[in-house]
Each structure stands twice: as structure tokens, then as C-alpha cells.
Amino acid sequence: MKRHIFTVCLLLLCAIEPVMAKGTNLRIRPEHPIAGNDFTIFYEPKTSVKSLSAEIFLYSGFHWKTVQLPLKKLGNNFSASLKIPGNCAYFALRFVADGKLYDVNGKNGYTYQTRNKSGGYLPGASLGPAILGTTKFGLSPEYFQVSDSKTPSELQSAIDAELKHPSVSIKQFVATYLSIQRIILKGDFAMRAPEILVRIMKQDITSEDDLSTIQRIYKFEVKDAQAADLISSKILNLYPKGKTARMMAFSNLTKVVNKDSLILNANNFLKEFPKGQASQNLDRQEFIYYELGRILAAAYFDTKRFSEFLSYSTQQDFRYENEIYRWNILRAYTFKTVPLEDLCPIAEVLMKQMVAKVNDGSFGKDRGVGSIEANALAQKQLDDRLATHISMLYDYGNYKRALEYFNHFSKKAKFADAQLNELHWKLLEKTDQKSQVLNILEQSINANAYSQSMIEKLKALYDVKTGSTKGFDEYLTELKSTDESKALRKYVQAHLVSQEVMPFALEDMKGNLVRSSDWEGKIVVIDFWATWCRPCIMAFPGMQMAVDKYANDQTVDFYFIATMQFGDYKEKVTKFISEEGYRFKVLHDGINSKTNAQDAVFSTLTPFFKSSAIPRKIILKDGIMRYTTEGYSGSPSKLLDEISYAIEILKSEK
Numbered sequence: 001m002k003r004h005i006f007t008v009c010l011l012l013l014c015a016i017e018p019v020m021a022k023g024t025n026l027r028i029r030p031e032h033p034i035a036g037n038d039f040t041i042f043y044e045p046k047t048s049v050k051s052l053s054a055e056i057f058l059y060s061g062f063h064w065k066t067v068q069l070p071l072k073k074l075g076n077n078f079s080a081s082l083k084i085p086g087n088c089a090y091f092a093l094r095f096v097a098d099g100k101l102y103d104v105n106g107k108n109g110y111t112y113q114t115r116n117k118s119g120g121y122l123p124g125a126s127l128g129p130a131i132l133g134t135t136k137f138g139l140s141p142e143y144f145q146v147s148d149s150k151t152p153s154e155l156q157s158a159i160d161a162e163l164k165h166p167s168v169s170i171k172q173f174v175a176t177y178l179s180i181q182r183i184i185l186k187g188d189f190a191m192r193a194p195e196i197l198v199r200i201m202k203q204d205i206t207s208e209d210d211l212s213t214i215q216r217i218y219k220f221e222v223k224d225a226q227a228a229d230l231i232s233s234k235i236l237n238l239y240p241k242g243k244t245a246r247m248m249a250f251s252n253l254t255k256v257v258n259k260d261s262l263i264l265n266a267n268n269f270l271k272e273f274p275k276g277q278a279s280q281n282l283d284r285q286e287f288i289y290y291e292l293g294r295i296l297a298a299a300y301f302d303t304k305r306f307s308e309f310l311s312y313s314t315q316q317d318f319r320y321e322n323e324i325y326r327w328n329i330l331r332a333y334t335f336k337t338v339p340l341e342d343l344c345p346i347a348e349v350l351m352k353q354m355v356a357k358v359n360d361g362s363f364g365k366d367r368g369v370g371s372i373e374a375n376a377l378a379q380k381q382l383d384d385r386l387a388t389h390i391s392m393l394y395d396y397g398n399y400k401r402a403l404e405y406f407n408h409f410s411k412k413a414k415f416a417d418a419q420l421n422e423l424h425w426k427l428l429e430k431t432d433q434k435s436q437v438l439n440i441l442e443q444s445i446n447a448n449a450y451s452q453s454m455i456e457k458l459k460a461l462y463d464v465k466t467g468s469t470k471g472f473d474e475y476l477t478e479l480k481s482t483d484e485s486k487a488l489r490k491y492v493q494a495h496l497v498s499q500e501v502m503p504f505a506l507e508d509m510k511g512n513l514v515r516s517s518d519w520e521g522k523i524v525v526i527d528f529w530a531t532w533c534r535p536c537i538m539a540f541p542g543m544q545m546a547v548d549k550y551a552n553d554q555t556v557d558f559y560f561i562a563t564m565q566f567g568d569y570k571e572k573v574t575k576f577i578s579e580e581g582y583r584f585k586v587l588h589d590g591i592n593s594k595t596n597a598q599d600a601v602f603s604t605l606t607p608f609f610k611s612s613a614i615p616r617k618i619i620l621k622d623g624i625m626r627y628t629t630e631g632y633s634g635s636p637s638k639l640l641d642e643i644s645y646a647i648e649i650l651k652s653e654k
Contacts, residue, residue, distance in 0.1 A: 026110060027077075035114045035122055036086040041069075041093075044077045049097040052078045055371065059128035060088040062173040068371060088114055090128030101372055123168045130158035131176060152184040171203040174210035178217065190221045197222075208239045243285055246273045250288045259299045266296040293320040294327055301328040306346055314353050317362035321354050322381045330388050340396045348401070351389050355408050358382050383413035387420055394423055399430040415447035418635045419538075422451050437461065445479040448488070449635040452545050488638065492627070492645040499608055499625040501618075504601045506561065506587040509574045514559070514587055520622060523650050525558045525643060528589075528602050528616040530565055531576045536615040539632040540582055542639030547583065549644065556647055563589035563602040563614065617643070621650050 027042035041054060054069045065085075071078035084091070092111040095102045111129065116122050130150060159180060162168045170177050181196060182189045197214055205211055211231055219228035235244045253269050256262045275289050293316055300309035313324045329347045332338040363381070364374030386405050393402035406414065406424060415421055421444035425437045441458045444450045455476070463469050505515045516524075527543055529536035543558070550556040562573040570588055577586055590600030597603070606612045611630060619627040627646045633639065 028112075033084055033091075033112050033114045035084050035088050035116055037084060037117070038081045039084050039112075040079065040081045041071065042077050042079050043071065043095065045095075045097060045102065049102070051098055052102070053096050054080065054093045055096055056082060057092045057132075058085060058088045059090040059124050059132070060085045062124050062127065062176065084114060086116075087122065087124075089122035089124035090114065090132075092132060096372055099372065099375070121165055123162065123165065123172060126158045126161035127173060127176065130155060150183075155180045156184060169203060170200055171205060171210075174200060174205065174207070175213045178213060190223075193217055193222050194224070206238060208235055208242045208244065211235050211238075212244060241273065246285060246288060249273065250292065253292075254295070259303050262299045263296065263303070263305075266292060266299070290320060290323070294323055297324040298327055301332075306342070310346060310349050313350055318354055318357040318360050318378055318382075319362035321350060321357065322378070322385060325350050325354065325385050326381075329392075330385075333388060333392050340392065344392060344396045344398065347389060347392060351385070351405070354382060354385060355405075379410045380413075382408065383410055387417060390420065390423060390427075394427065399427050403427040403431055403433075415443050416449055416634065418444070418449040418451050418454075418541075418637060421447075421449055422454055425454065425457065438465075442479055445476065445637075446481050446484075447635075448480060448484045448638045448641065450637045451541055452548075452636065455637075485641070488641055489645055492642055492649065495629050496627055496646075496649070497625060501620060501623060501625050502604050503623070504590075504604075506590060506601065507570075509570075509577065509586050509588075514585075516620070516623065519557065519620065521555075522621075523556045523647055524620045525556070525647070526618045526620065527558070527560045528563050528614050528618075529560060530563060530614060531572050532565075533614050535632040538634070539615050539636075539639055540580070540584075542632075542636030543643075544582055544584075545636055545640040546643040549640065550647070555651070558585060559587055560584045561587045561589050561601065563599050565589075565598050569598050619643075619646055619650065621653075626650055 025044045025046060027044075029040040029042070030037075033039045043052065043054075045052060052071045052073075054071060056067045056069055058065045058067065067082075069080050069082055071080045090111070090113055094110070111132070113125055113129070114122060159177065162173075163170070177200075178196070181192075185192055197217065200214065205214070211234060215228050215231035215235065218224045218231060232244065235242065239245065249269055249272065253262075253265050256265055269292065297309060297313050300306070300312060309328075313321060316324070325347070329343065329350065332343055333340075333347075358378050359375050360378075361371055361374050363377040364371060386409055390402045390405050393399070393405075402423070421440065424444075425440045428434060428437050428440060437457070438461050441450070441454055441461070444454060445458070458476075459469055459472055462472050462475060501516070503515070503517050505513050508514055525546070527536075527539075529539075531537075543560075547558050550558070562569065565572060573586060573588065577584060589598050589602055591598055592600045592603055595603075602612075602614075602616075605616075605618070605625075608625075609616065609628065609630065613630055615630070615632055617627075617629050618625050627650070629642070633642075
């Protein structure tokens with residue numbers, strides 16, 4: 001039976017005398033690895049870990065490959081063996097403990113030069129360290145760019161060291177060679193490129209990747225269309241089903257507008273260029289199948305061919321399914337284009353698949369990240385999709401199933417969103433699990449992600465438990481995380497400013513003129529918002545909490561300036577505030593005389609912000625802008641604390 005490339009080392013530690021890597025708790029055998037032979041790792045973690053694996057980055061045949069190697073525990077050590085590929089000239093490794101990077105030795109992990117079985121030089125031994133070099137090790141080397149932190153002389157020396165060996169030629173590392181030349185020559189590269197490319201082409205280049213690299217340089221940098229076309233013709237002749245042909249076919253496919261024709265053409269593309277039969281290394285063309293997945297799934301969904309939509313979607317990996325869910329399910333739920341009774345069963349099938357596949361590593365494809373980063377990215381996406389899914393199931397009335405999905409959030413996201421936390425305790429009540437409500441509310445307070453209704457519910461439970469509401473405020477304070485409060489205070493301090501604001505006068509919803517010059521001696525919180533801005537609207541519950549907190553404070557006031565509206569903006573704003581029931585002092589931004597846009601006041605501030613995004617909060621004191629932030633964190637309580645901290649800081653100033 002052919003020996004697997006990875007074999008867990010079962011030798012007893014006492015029977016081996018491994019060599020310890022200097023200054024580390026890593027032991028290796030042999031001390032000088034030989035390509036084609038086993039390389040055994042012995043590693044003793046500095047802290048207790050449940051599982052340990054090594055991420056190995058191999059520079060083999062002038063290309064990077066990444067493999068995962070699980071380690072088996074032997075006493076206090078973890079151990080495993082790897083059969084090094086016969087043409088591997090250089091490799092690096094780092095450790096992953098319990099799913100997280102562990103004890104990385106500086107930026108580059110642990111690195112090793114290999115020799116062939118005769119002790120001789122292996123092609124790539126000089127170039128591998130040069131292109132990994134000082135590049136951030138958090139990226140997987142198969143996607144590394146040549147690091148410009150290396151000096152031109154160091155890079156040239158690496159090339160010279162390679163080419164002095166008779167078995168090595170530029171033909172073996174064309175793309176890397178050209179990348180290095182681009183760094184060495186800098187602005188002169190385009191001028192010198194023709195002579196470099198002619199010299200390379202004399203070596204009878206036949207690799208599609210290399211020919212494509214040369215073609216792109218001729219077309220986009222040298223701007224020699226004739227030479228670029230000649231190279232393209234050669235590529236299509238040599239590789240009629242290759243990457244260039246695939247890219248051209250995909251470009252033609254995306255020009256089709258009719259959905260039924262698009263579905264037909266997309267399926268024909270997959271027959272002509274099946275992903276499974278494509279070259280093993282799609283190298284920068286993974287996006288074609290990713291985009292095709294989006295396009296085809298959306299065409300099925302938009303034409304109501306839901307069975308075909310699910311049949312296609314569930315065959316994909318997590319990265320594809322996540323985008324398919326985001327673009328189709330989320331869109332349909334947000335804009336109510338598909339009834340919930342039809343949408344929820346479809347979404348359920350897709351969500352079950354996503355939960356099962358979240359750690360399939362697909363977020364590492366074509367992204368230049370290792371497995372840890374890939375899984376973290378995937379979990380972040382799953383957290384976002386779960387939030388949508390739970391809300392949808394709640395609206396549909398499938399409370400039990402909605403509640404079950406809270407088990408699939410990451411630890412970081414489980415209590416991070418106030419709207420989800422509110423749904424969480426309501427779902428517990430609707431599924432007769434009221435005994436757990438108090439715990440959920442307390443954890444939400446600790447995460448500083450709660451709403452006013454959650455405070456009222458917690459207060460009611462406190463009253464039942466203690467017999468009165470006396471001491472509730474102290475209880476609430478004790479629940480809050482000290483670290484969270486410190487971080488928020490630090491954030492507020494970092495966003496304090498001192499900037500003069502041009503005086504202005506704006507109409508309120510009753511047509512009265514409100515002048516900023518009348519705010520002398522006051523601290524005034526201004527919220528720039530618009531009816532079309534979802535984050536602005538999501539922040540309103542938190543702003544209402546802040547307005548209510550300072551309702552009786554004559555030194556503090558709040559104004560909500562509706563800006564960048566379209567059409568009959570006054571009617572839109574007045575109708576929205578009236579229907580939603582917010583108790584806000586609303587002003588209409590004026591018309592900009594230069595652009596005719598409704599942003600007369602806001603536009604005077606954007607040069608200072610270096611951004612025109614909303615929601616945008618500013619706080620004025622005696623006509624001077626003293627605080628400003630952009631966006632919304634997702635927590636009404638956190639927004640309340642932020643505004644409160646800023647106000648109290650300004651109040652405390654003499």
C-alpha cells in the first residue's frame with residue numbers, strides 16, 4: 001500500500017534523540033531535512049492545549065503549497081511526521097492550537113532549507129527565502145507577492161544565486177522573475193520590459209500561466225497591442241480549454257441579459273469548462289466560478305425556479321452558499337419580494353448546509369489567507385447570515401427553530417447585537433423557556449448590547465425576584481463589563497475634537513426657523529441622518545434613550561438634521577417621524593446653492609470629517625464642535641453610553 005505523505009509518528013520519545021531548535025520548544029529530526037525523506041516534529045506547548053496542528057508552507061518546484069499536519073500527543077509533547085516532496089527546496093511552519101495561531105516564532109514562523117539526498121542544492125533554495133523573507137507570515141505563501149521590503153540588491157542576489165546552477169533557468173520561475181524585475185527597475189520597468197520579455201521568450205515558454213503573464217505586461221504596461229495579440233493567439237492554440245479561453249467565455253457569458261438565456265449559457269459554460277476538470281491550480285480564476293455561482297443562482301431565484309436554485313446551491317462550498325444566501329435570501333427578505341411561507345423553507349435548506357460547511361476552508365481560496373484566517377472569515381459571515389435567518393424565522397412564527405440557531409453563533413457575536421438579544425429573550429418566552437430569560441438579559445447587559453425594552457423586562461424580573469425595584473440601578477451597573485466600559489471611554493476620548501462650525505439656521509418640521517446661534521451655553525448633540533439610511537434608523541432607539549435620559553437637563557439638547565434626501569424631503573421626513581413615534585427635534589438640512597443637493601449644512605462639515613457618510617453624530621459646546629463619530633455599532637445601550645460619556649466629559653470642563 002502506497003505510503004501516505006503524512007504519517008503520524010508513533011515512535012516513543014525515549015527511543016529518539018531529536019534536536020531542539022535553538023531558543024524554542026520545537027525539536028526536529030533530522031536536524032538538516034532531506035527532500036524526499038521524512039521530517040519529524042516534536043513540539044512541547046508552553047501552555048495546556050487540547051489539539052495541535054502544524055501549518056506547513058512548502059516551496060517546491062518554484063511554487064508554494066500549504067498543508068495541514070495534525071500532531072499526536074506523546075507525553076508532554078506533540079509529534080507528527082511529514083514526507084517532504086522530492087523537489088521541495090525550502091519550507092516554513094507555524095502551529096495552530098485549538099483553532100488559533102500559537103507560539104509563532106516572530107513574523108516568519110520556523111523556516112528550514114532542505115538538501116537533496118546527495119546533499120546537493122535544490123532549485124528554489126535561494127529564491128524561496130527571498131520571496132517569503134520579511135513578508136507578513138499571516139498570509140499563505142501560495143498567494144505571496146514579492147516583498148518590496150527586500151532591497152533590489154538582495155532580490156537580484158537571490159536570482160543570481162539560482163541561475164548560477166546549471167539545472168536552473170528563468171523558464172522555471174517566469175512570474176516571480178518578472179515581479180522581482182518590476183521591484184528592481186521601479187518606474188523604468190515598462191521601458192525595459194520588451195528586452196526582458198524577448199530574452200525570456202527565447203527560452204521557448206509554453207506554460208499558459210507564464211504566457212498569460214507576458215501577455216498582460218505587453219498589453220497593460222508596455223502597451224504593445226500587436227505583441228499582446230500574438231501571445232494570446234499562441235495561448236489559445238496551445239490551450240483551447242485553458243484559463244484564457246475560460247476567461248473569454250466567461251466574459252461573453254456575463255454580457256447576456258435575459259435570465260433564461262443566462263441560465264442556458266451558464267450551464268453550457270460549466271459543461272465546456274467544468275470546475276472539477278479544470279487545472280488543479282485555478283490561480284486567480286477561482287473568482288470565475290464564484291461569480292458564475294452568484295449569477296446562476298440569482299437567475300434561478302429571480303425566475304422562481306426554486307427547486308433548481310436549491311439543487312444547484314447545495315452542491316457548492318460555504319463561500320458560494322454564503323454569497324448565494326446574502327444576495328438572494330437576504331434581498332428577498334429585506335424587500336419582501338418573496339412571501340415568507342415560500343422563502344423560509346428555501347432559506348432553511350441553505351442555512352443547514354452553511355452551518356455544516358462553515359469550516360470547509362473555502363474562504364481561503366483565492367484570498368491569500370491560511371486556514372485559521374479563512375475559518376474566522378467564514379464564521380463572521382455565518383454570524384451575519386444567522387442574524388438574518390433568526391429574524392426571518394421569528395417573523396414567520398417558527399420560534400423553536402429560530403432559537404436553535406443561537407447555538408451556531410461565534411462566542412464574540414452571540415451577545416454583540418442588541419436587536420438579536422431582544423429576539424433571543426422573546427423567543428425563550430414564546431417557547432415556554434422563561435426560566436432562561438434572566439440569564440440572557442444579564443449577558444446582554446454585560447456585553448452592553450441591549451435596548452430600552454430589555455431594561456424594562458429586566459427591571460420587572462428584578463422586582464419579582466427581590467420584591468421591589470429598589471437597588472435596580474446598582475444591580476444594572478454591576479452587570480456591565482468593566483473592560484467594555486473602559487474601551488468605550490477610550491473610544492470617546494479618541495474622538496474629541498475642537499473645530500469651529502459655521503452658524504446656520506434650519507427649518508423644523510413645523511416650519512419654524514431654528515438658529516444655531518441660540519445654543520450659546522448649551523451642549524447640543526446633532527445627528528445627521530436620512531430616511532433611506534438603514535444604519536441611521538437602526539441607531540434611533542439608542543438616540544431616543546439618550547434624549548430621554550437628558551430630557552430634564554436644561555444644559556443639554558438634541559437635534560436630528562435630516563440631510564441628503566430626495567424629492568419632497570420635508571414630507572418624507574415628517575411622515576417617517578410621525579409614523580415611527582420618535583420624540584425628536586427634527587430639522588431639515590437646507591438646499592446647497594452650488595449643487596442643488598439637500599446638504600447645505602452637512603456639506604460644510606464633510607471636509608473636516610474627510611467623509612460624507614451617515615449616520616454622523618456631532619456634539620457642539622458653545623458653538624464649537626467638540627465630538628464626532630460616524631456609523632452605528634449595533635447596540636442602543638452602547639450608543640447611549642457613548643453619547644453620555646461625551647456629554648459628561650464636556651460638562652466637566654471648566
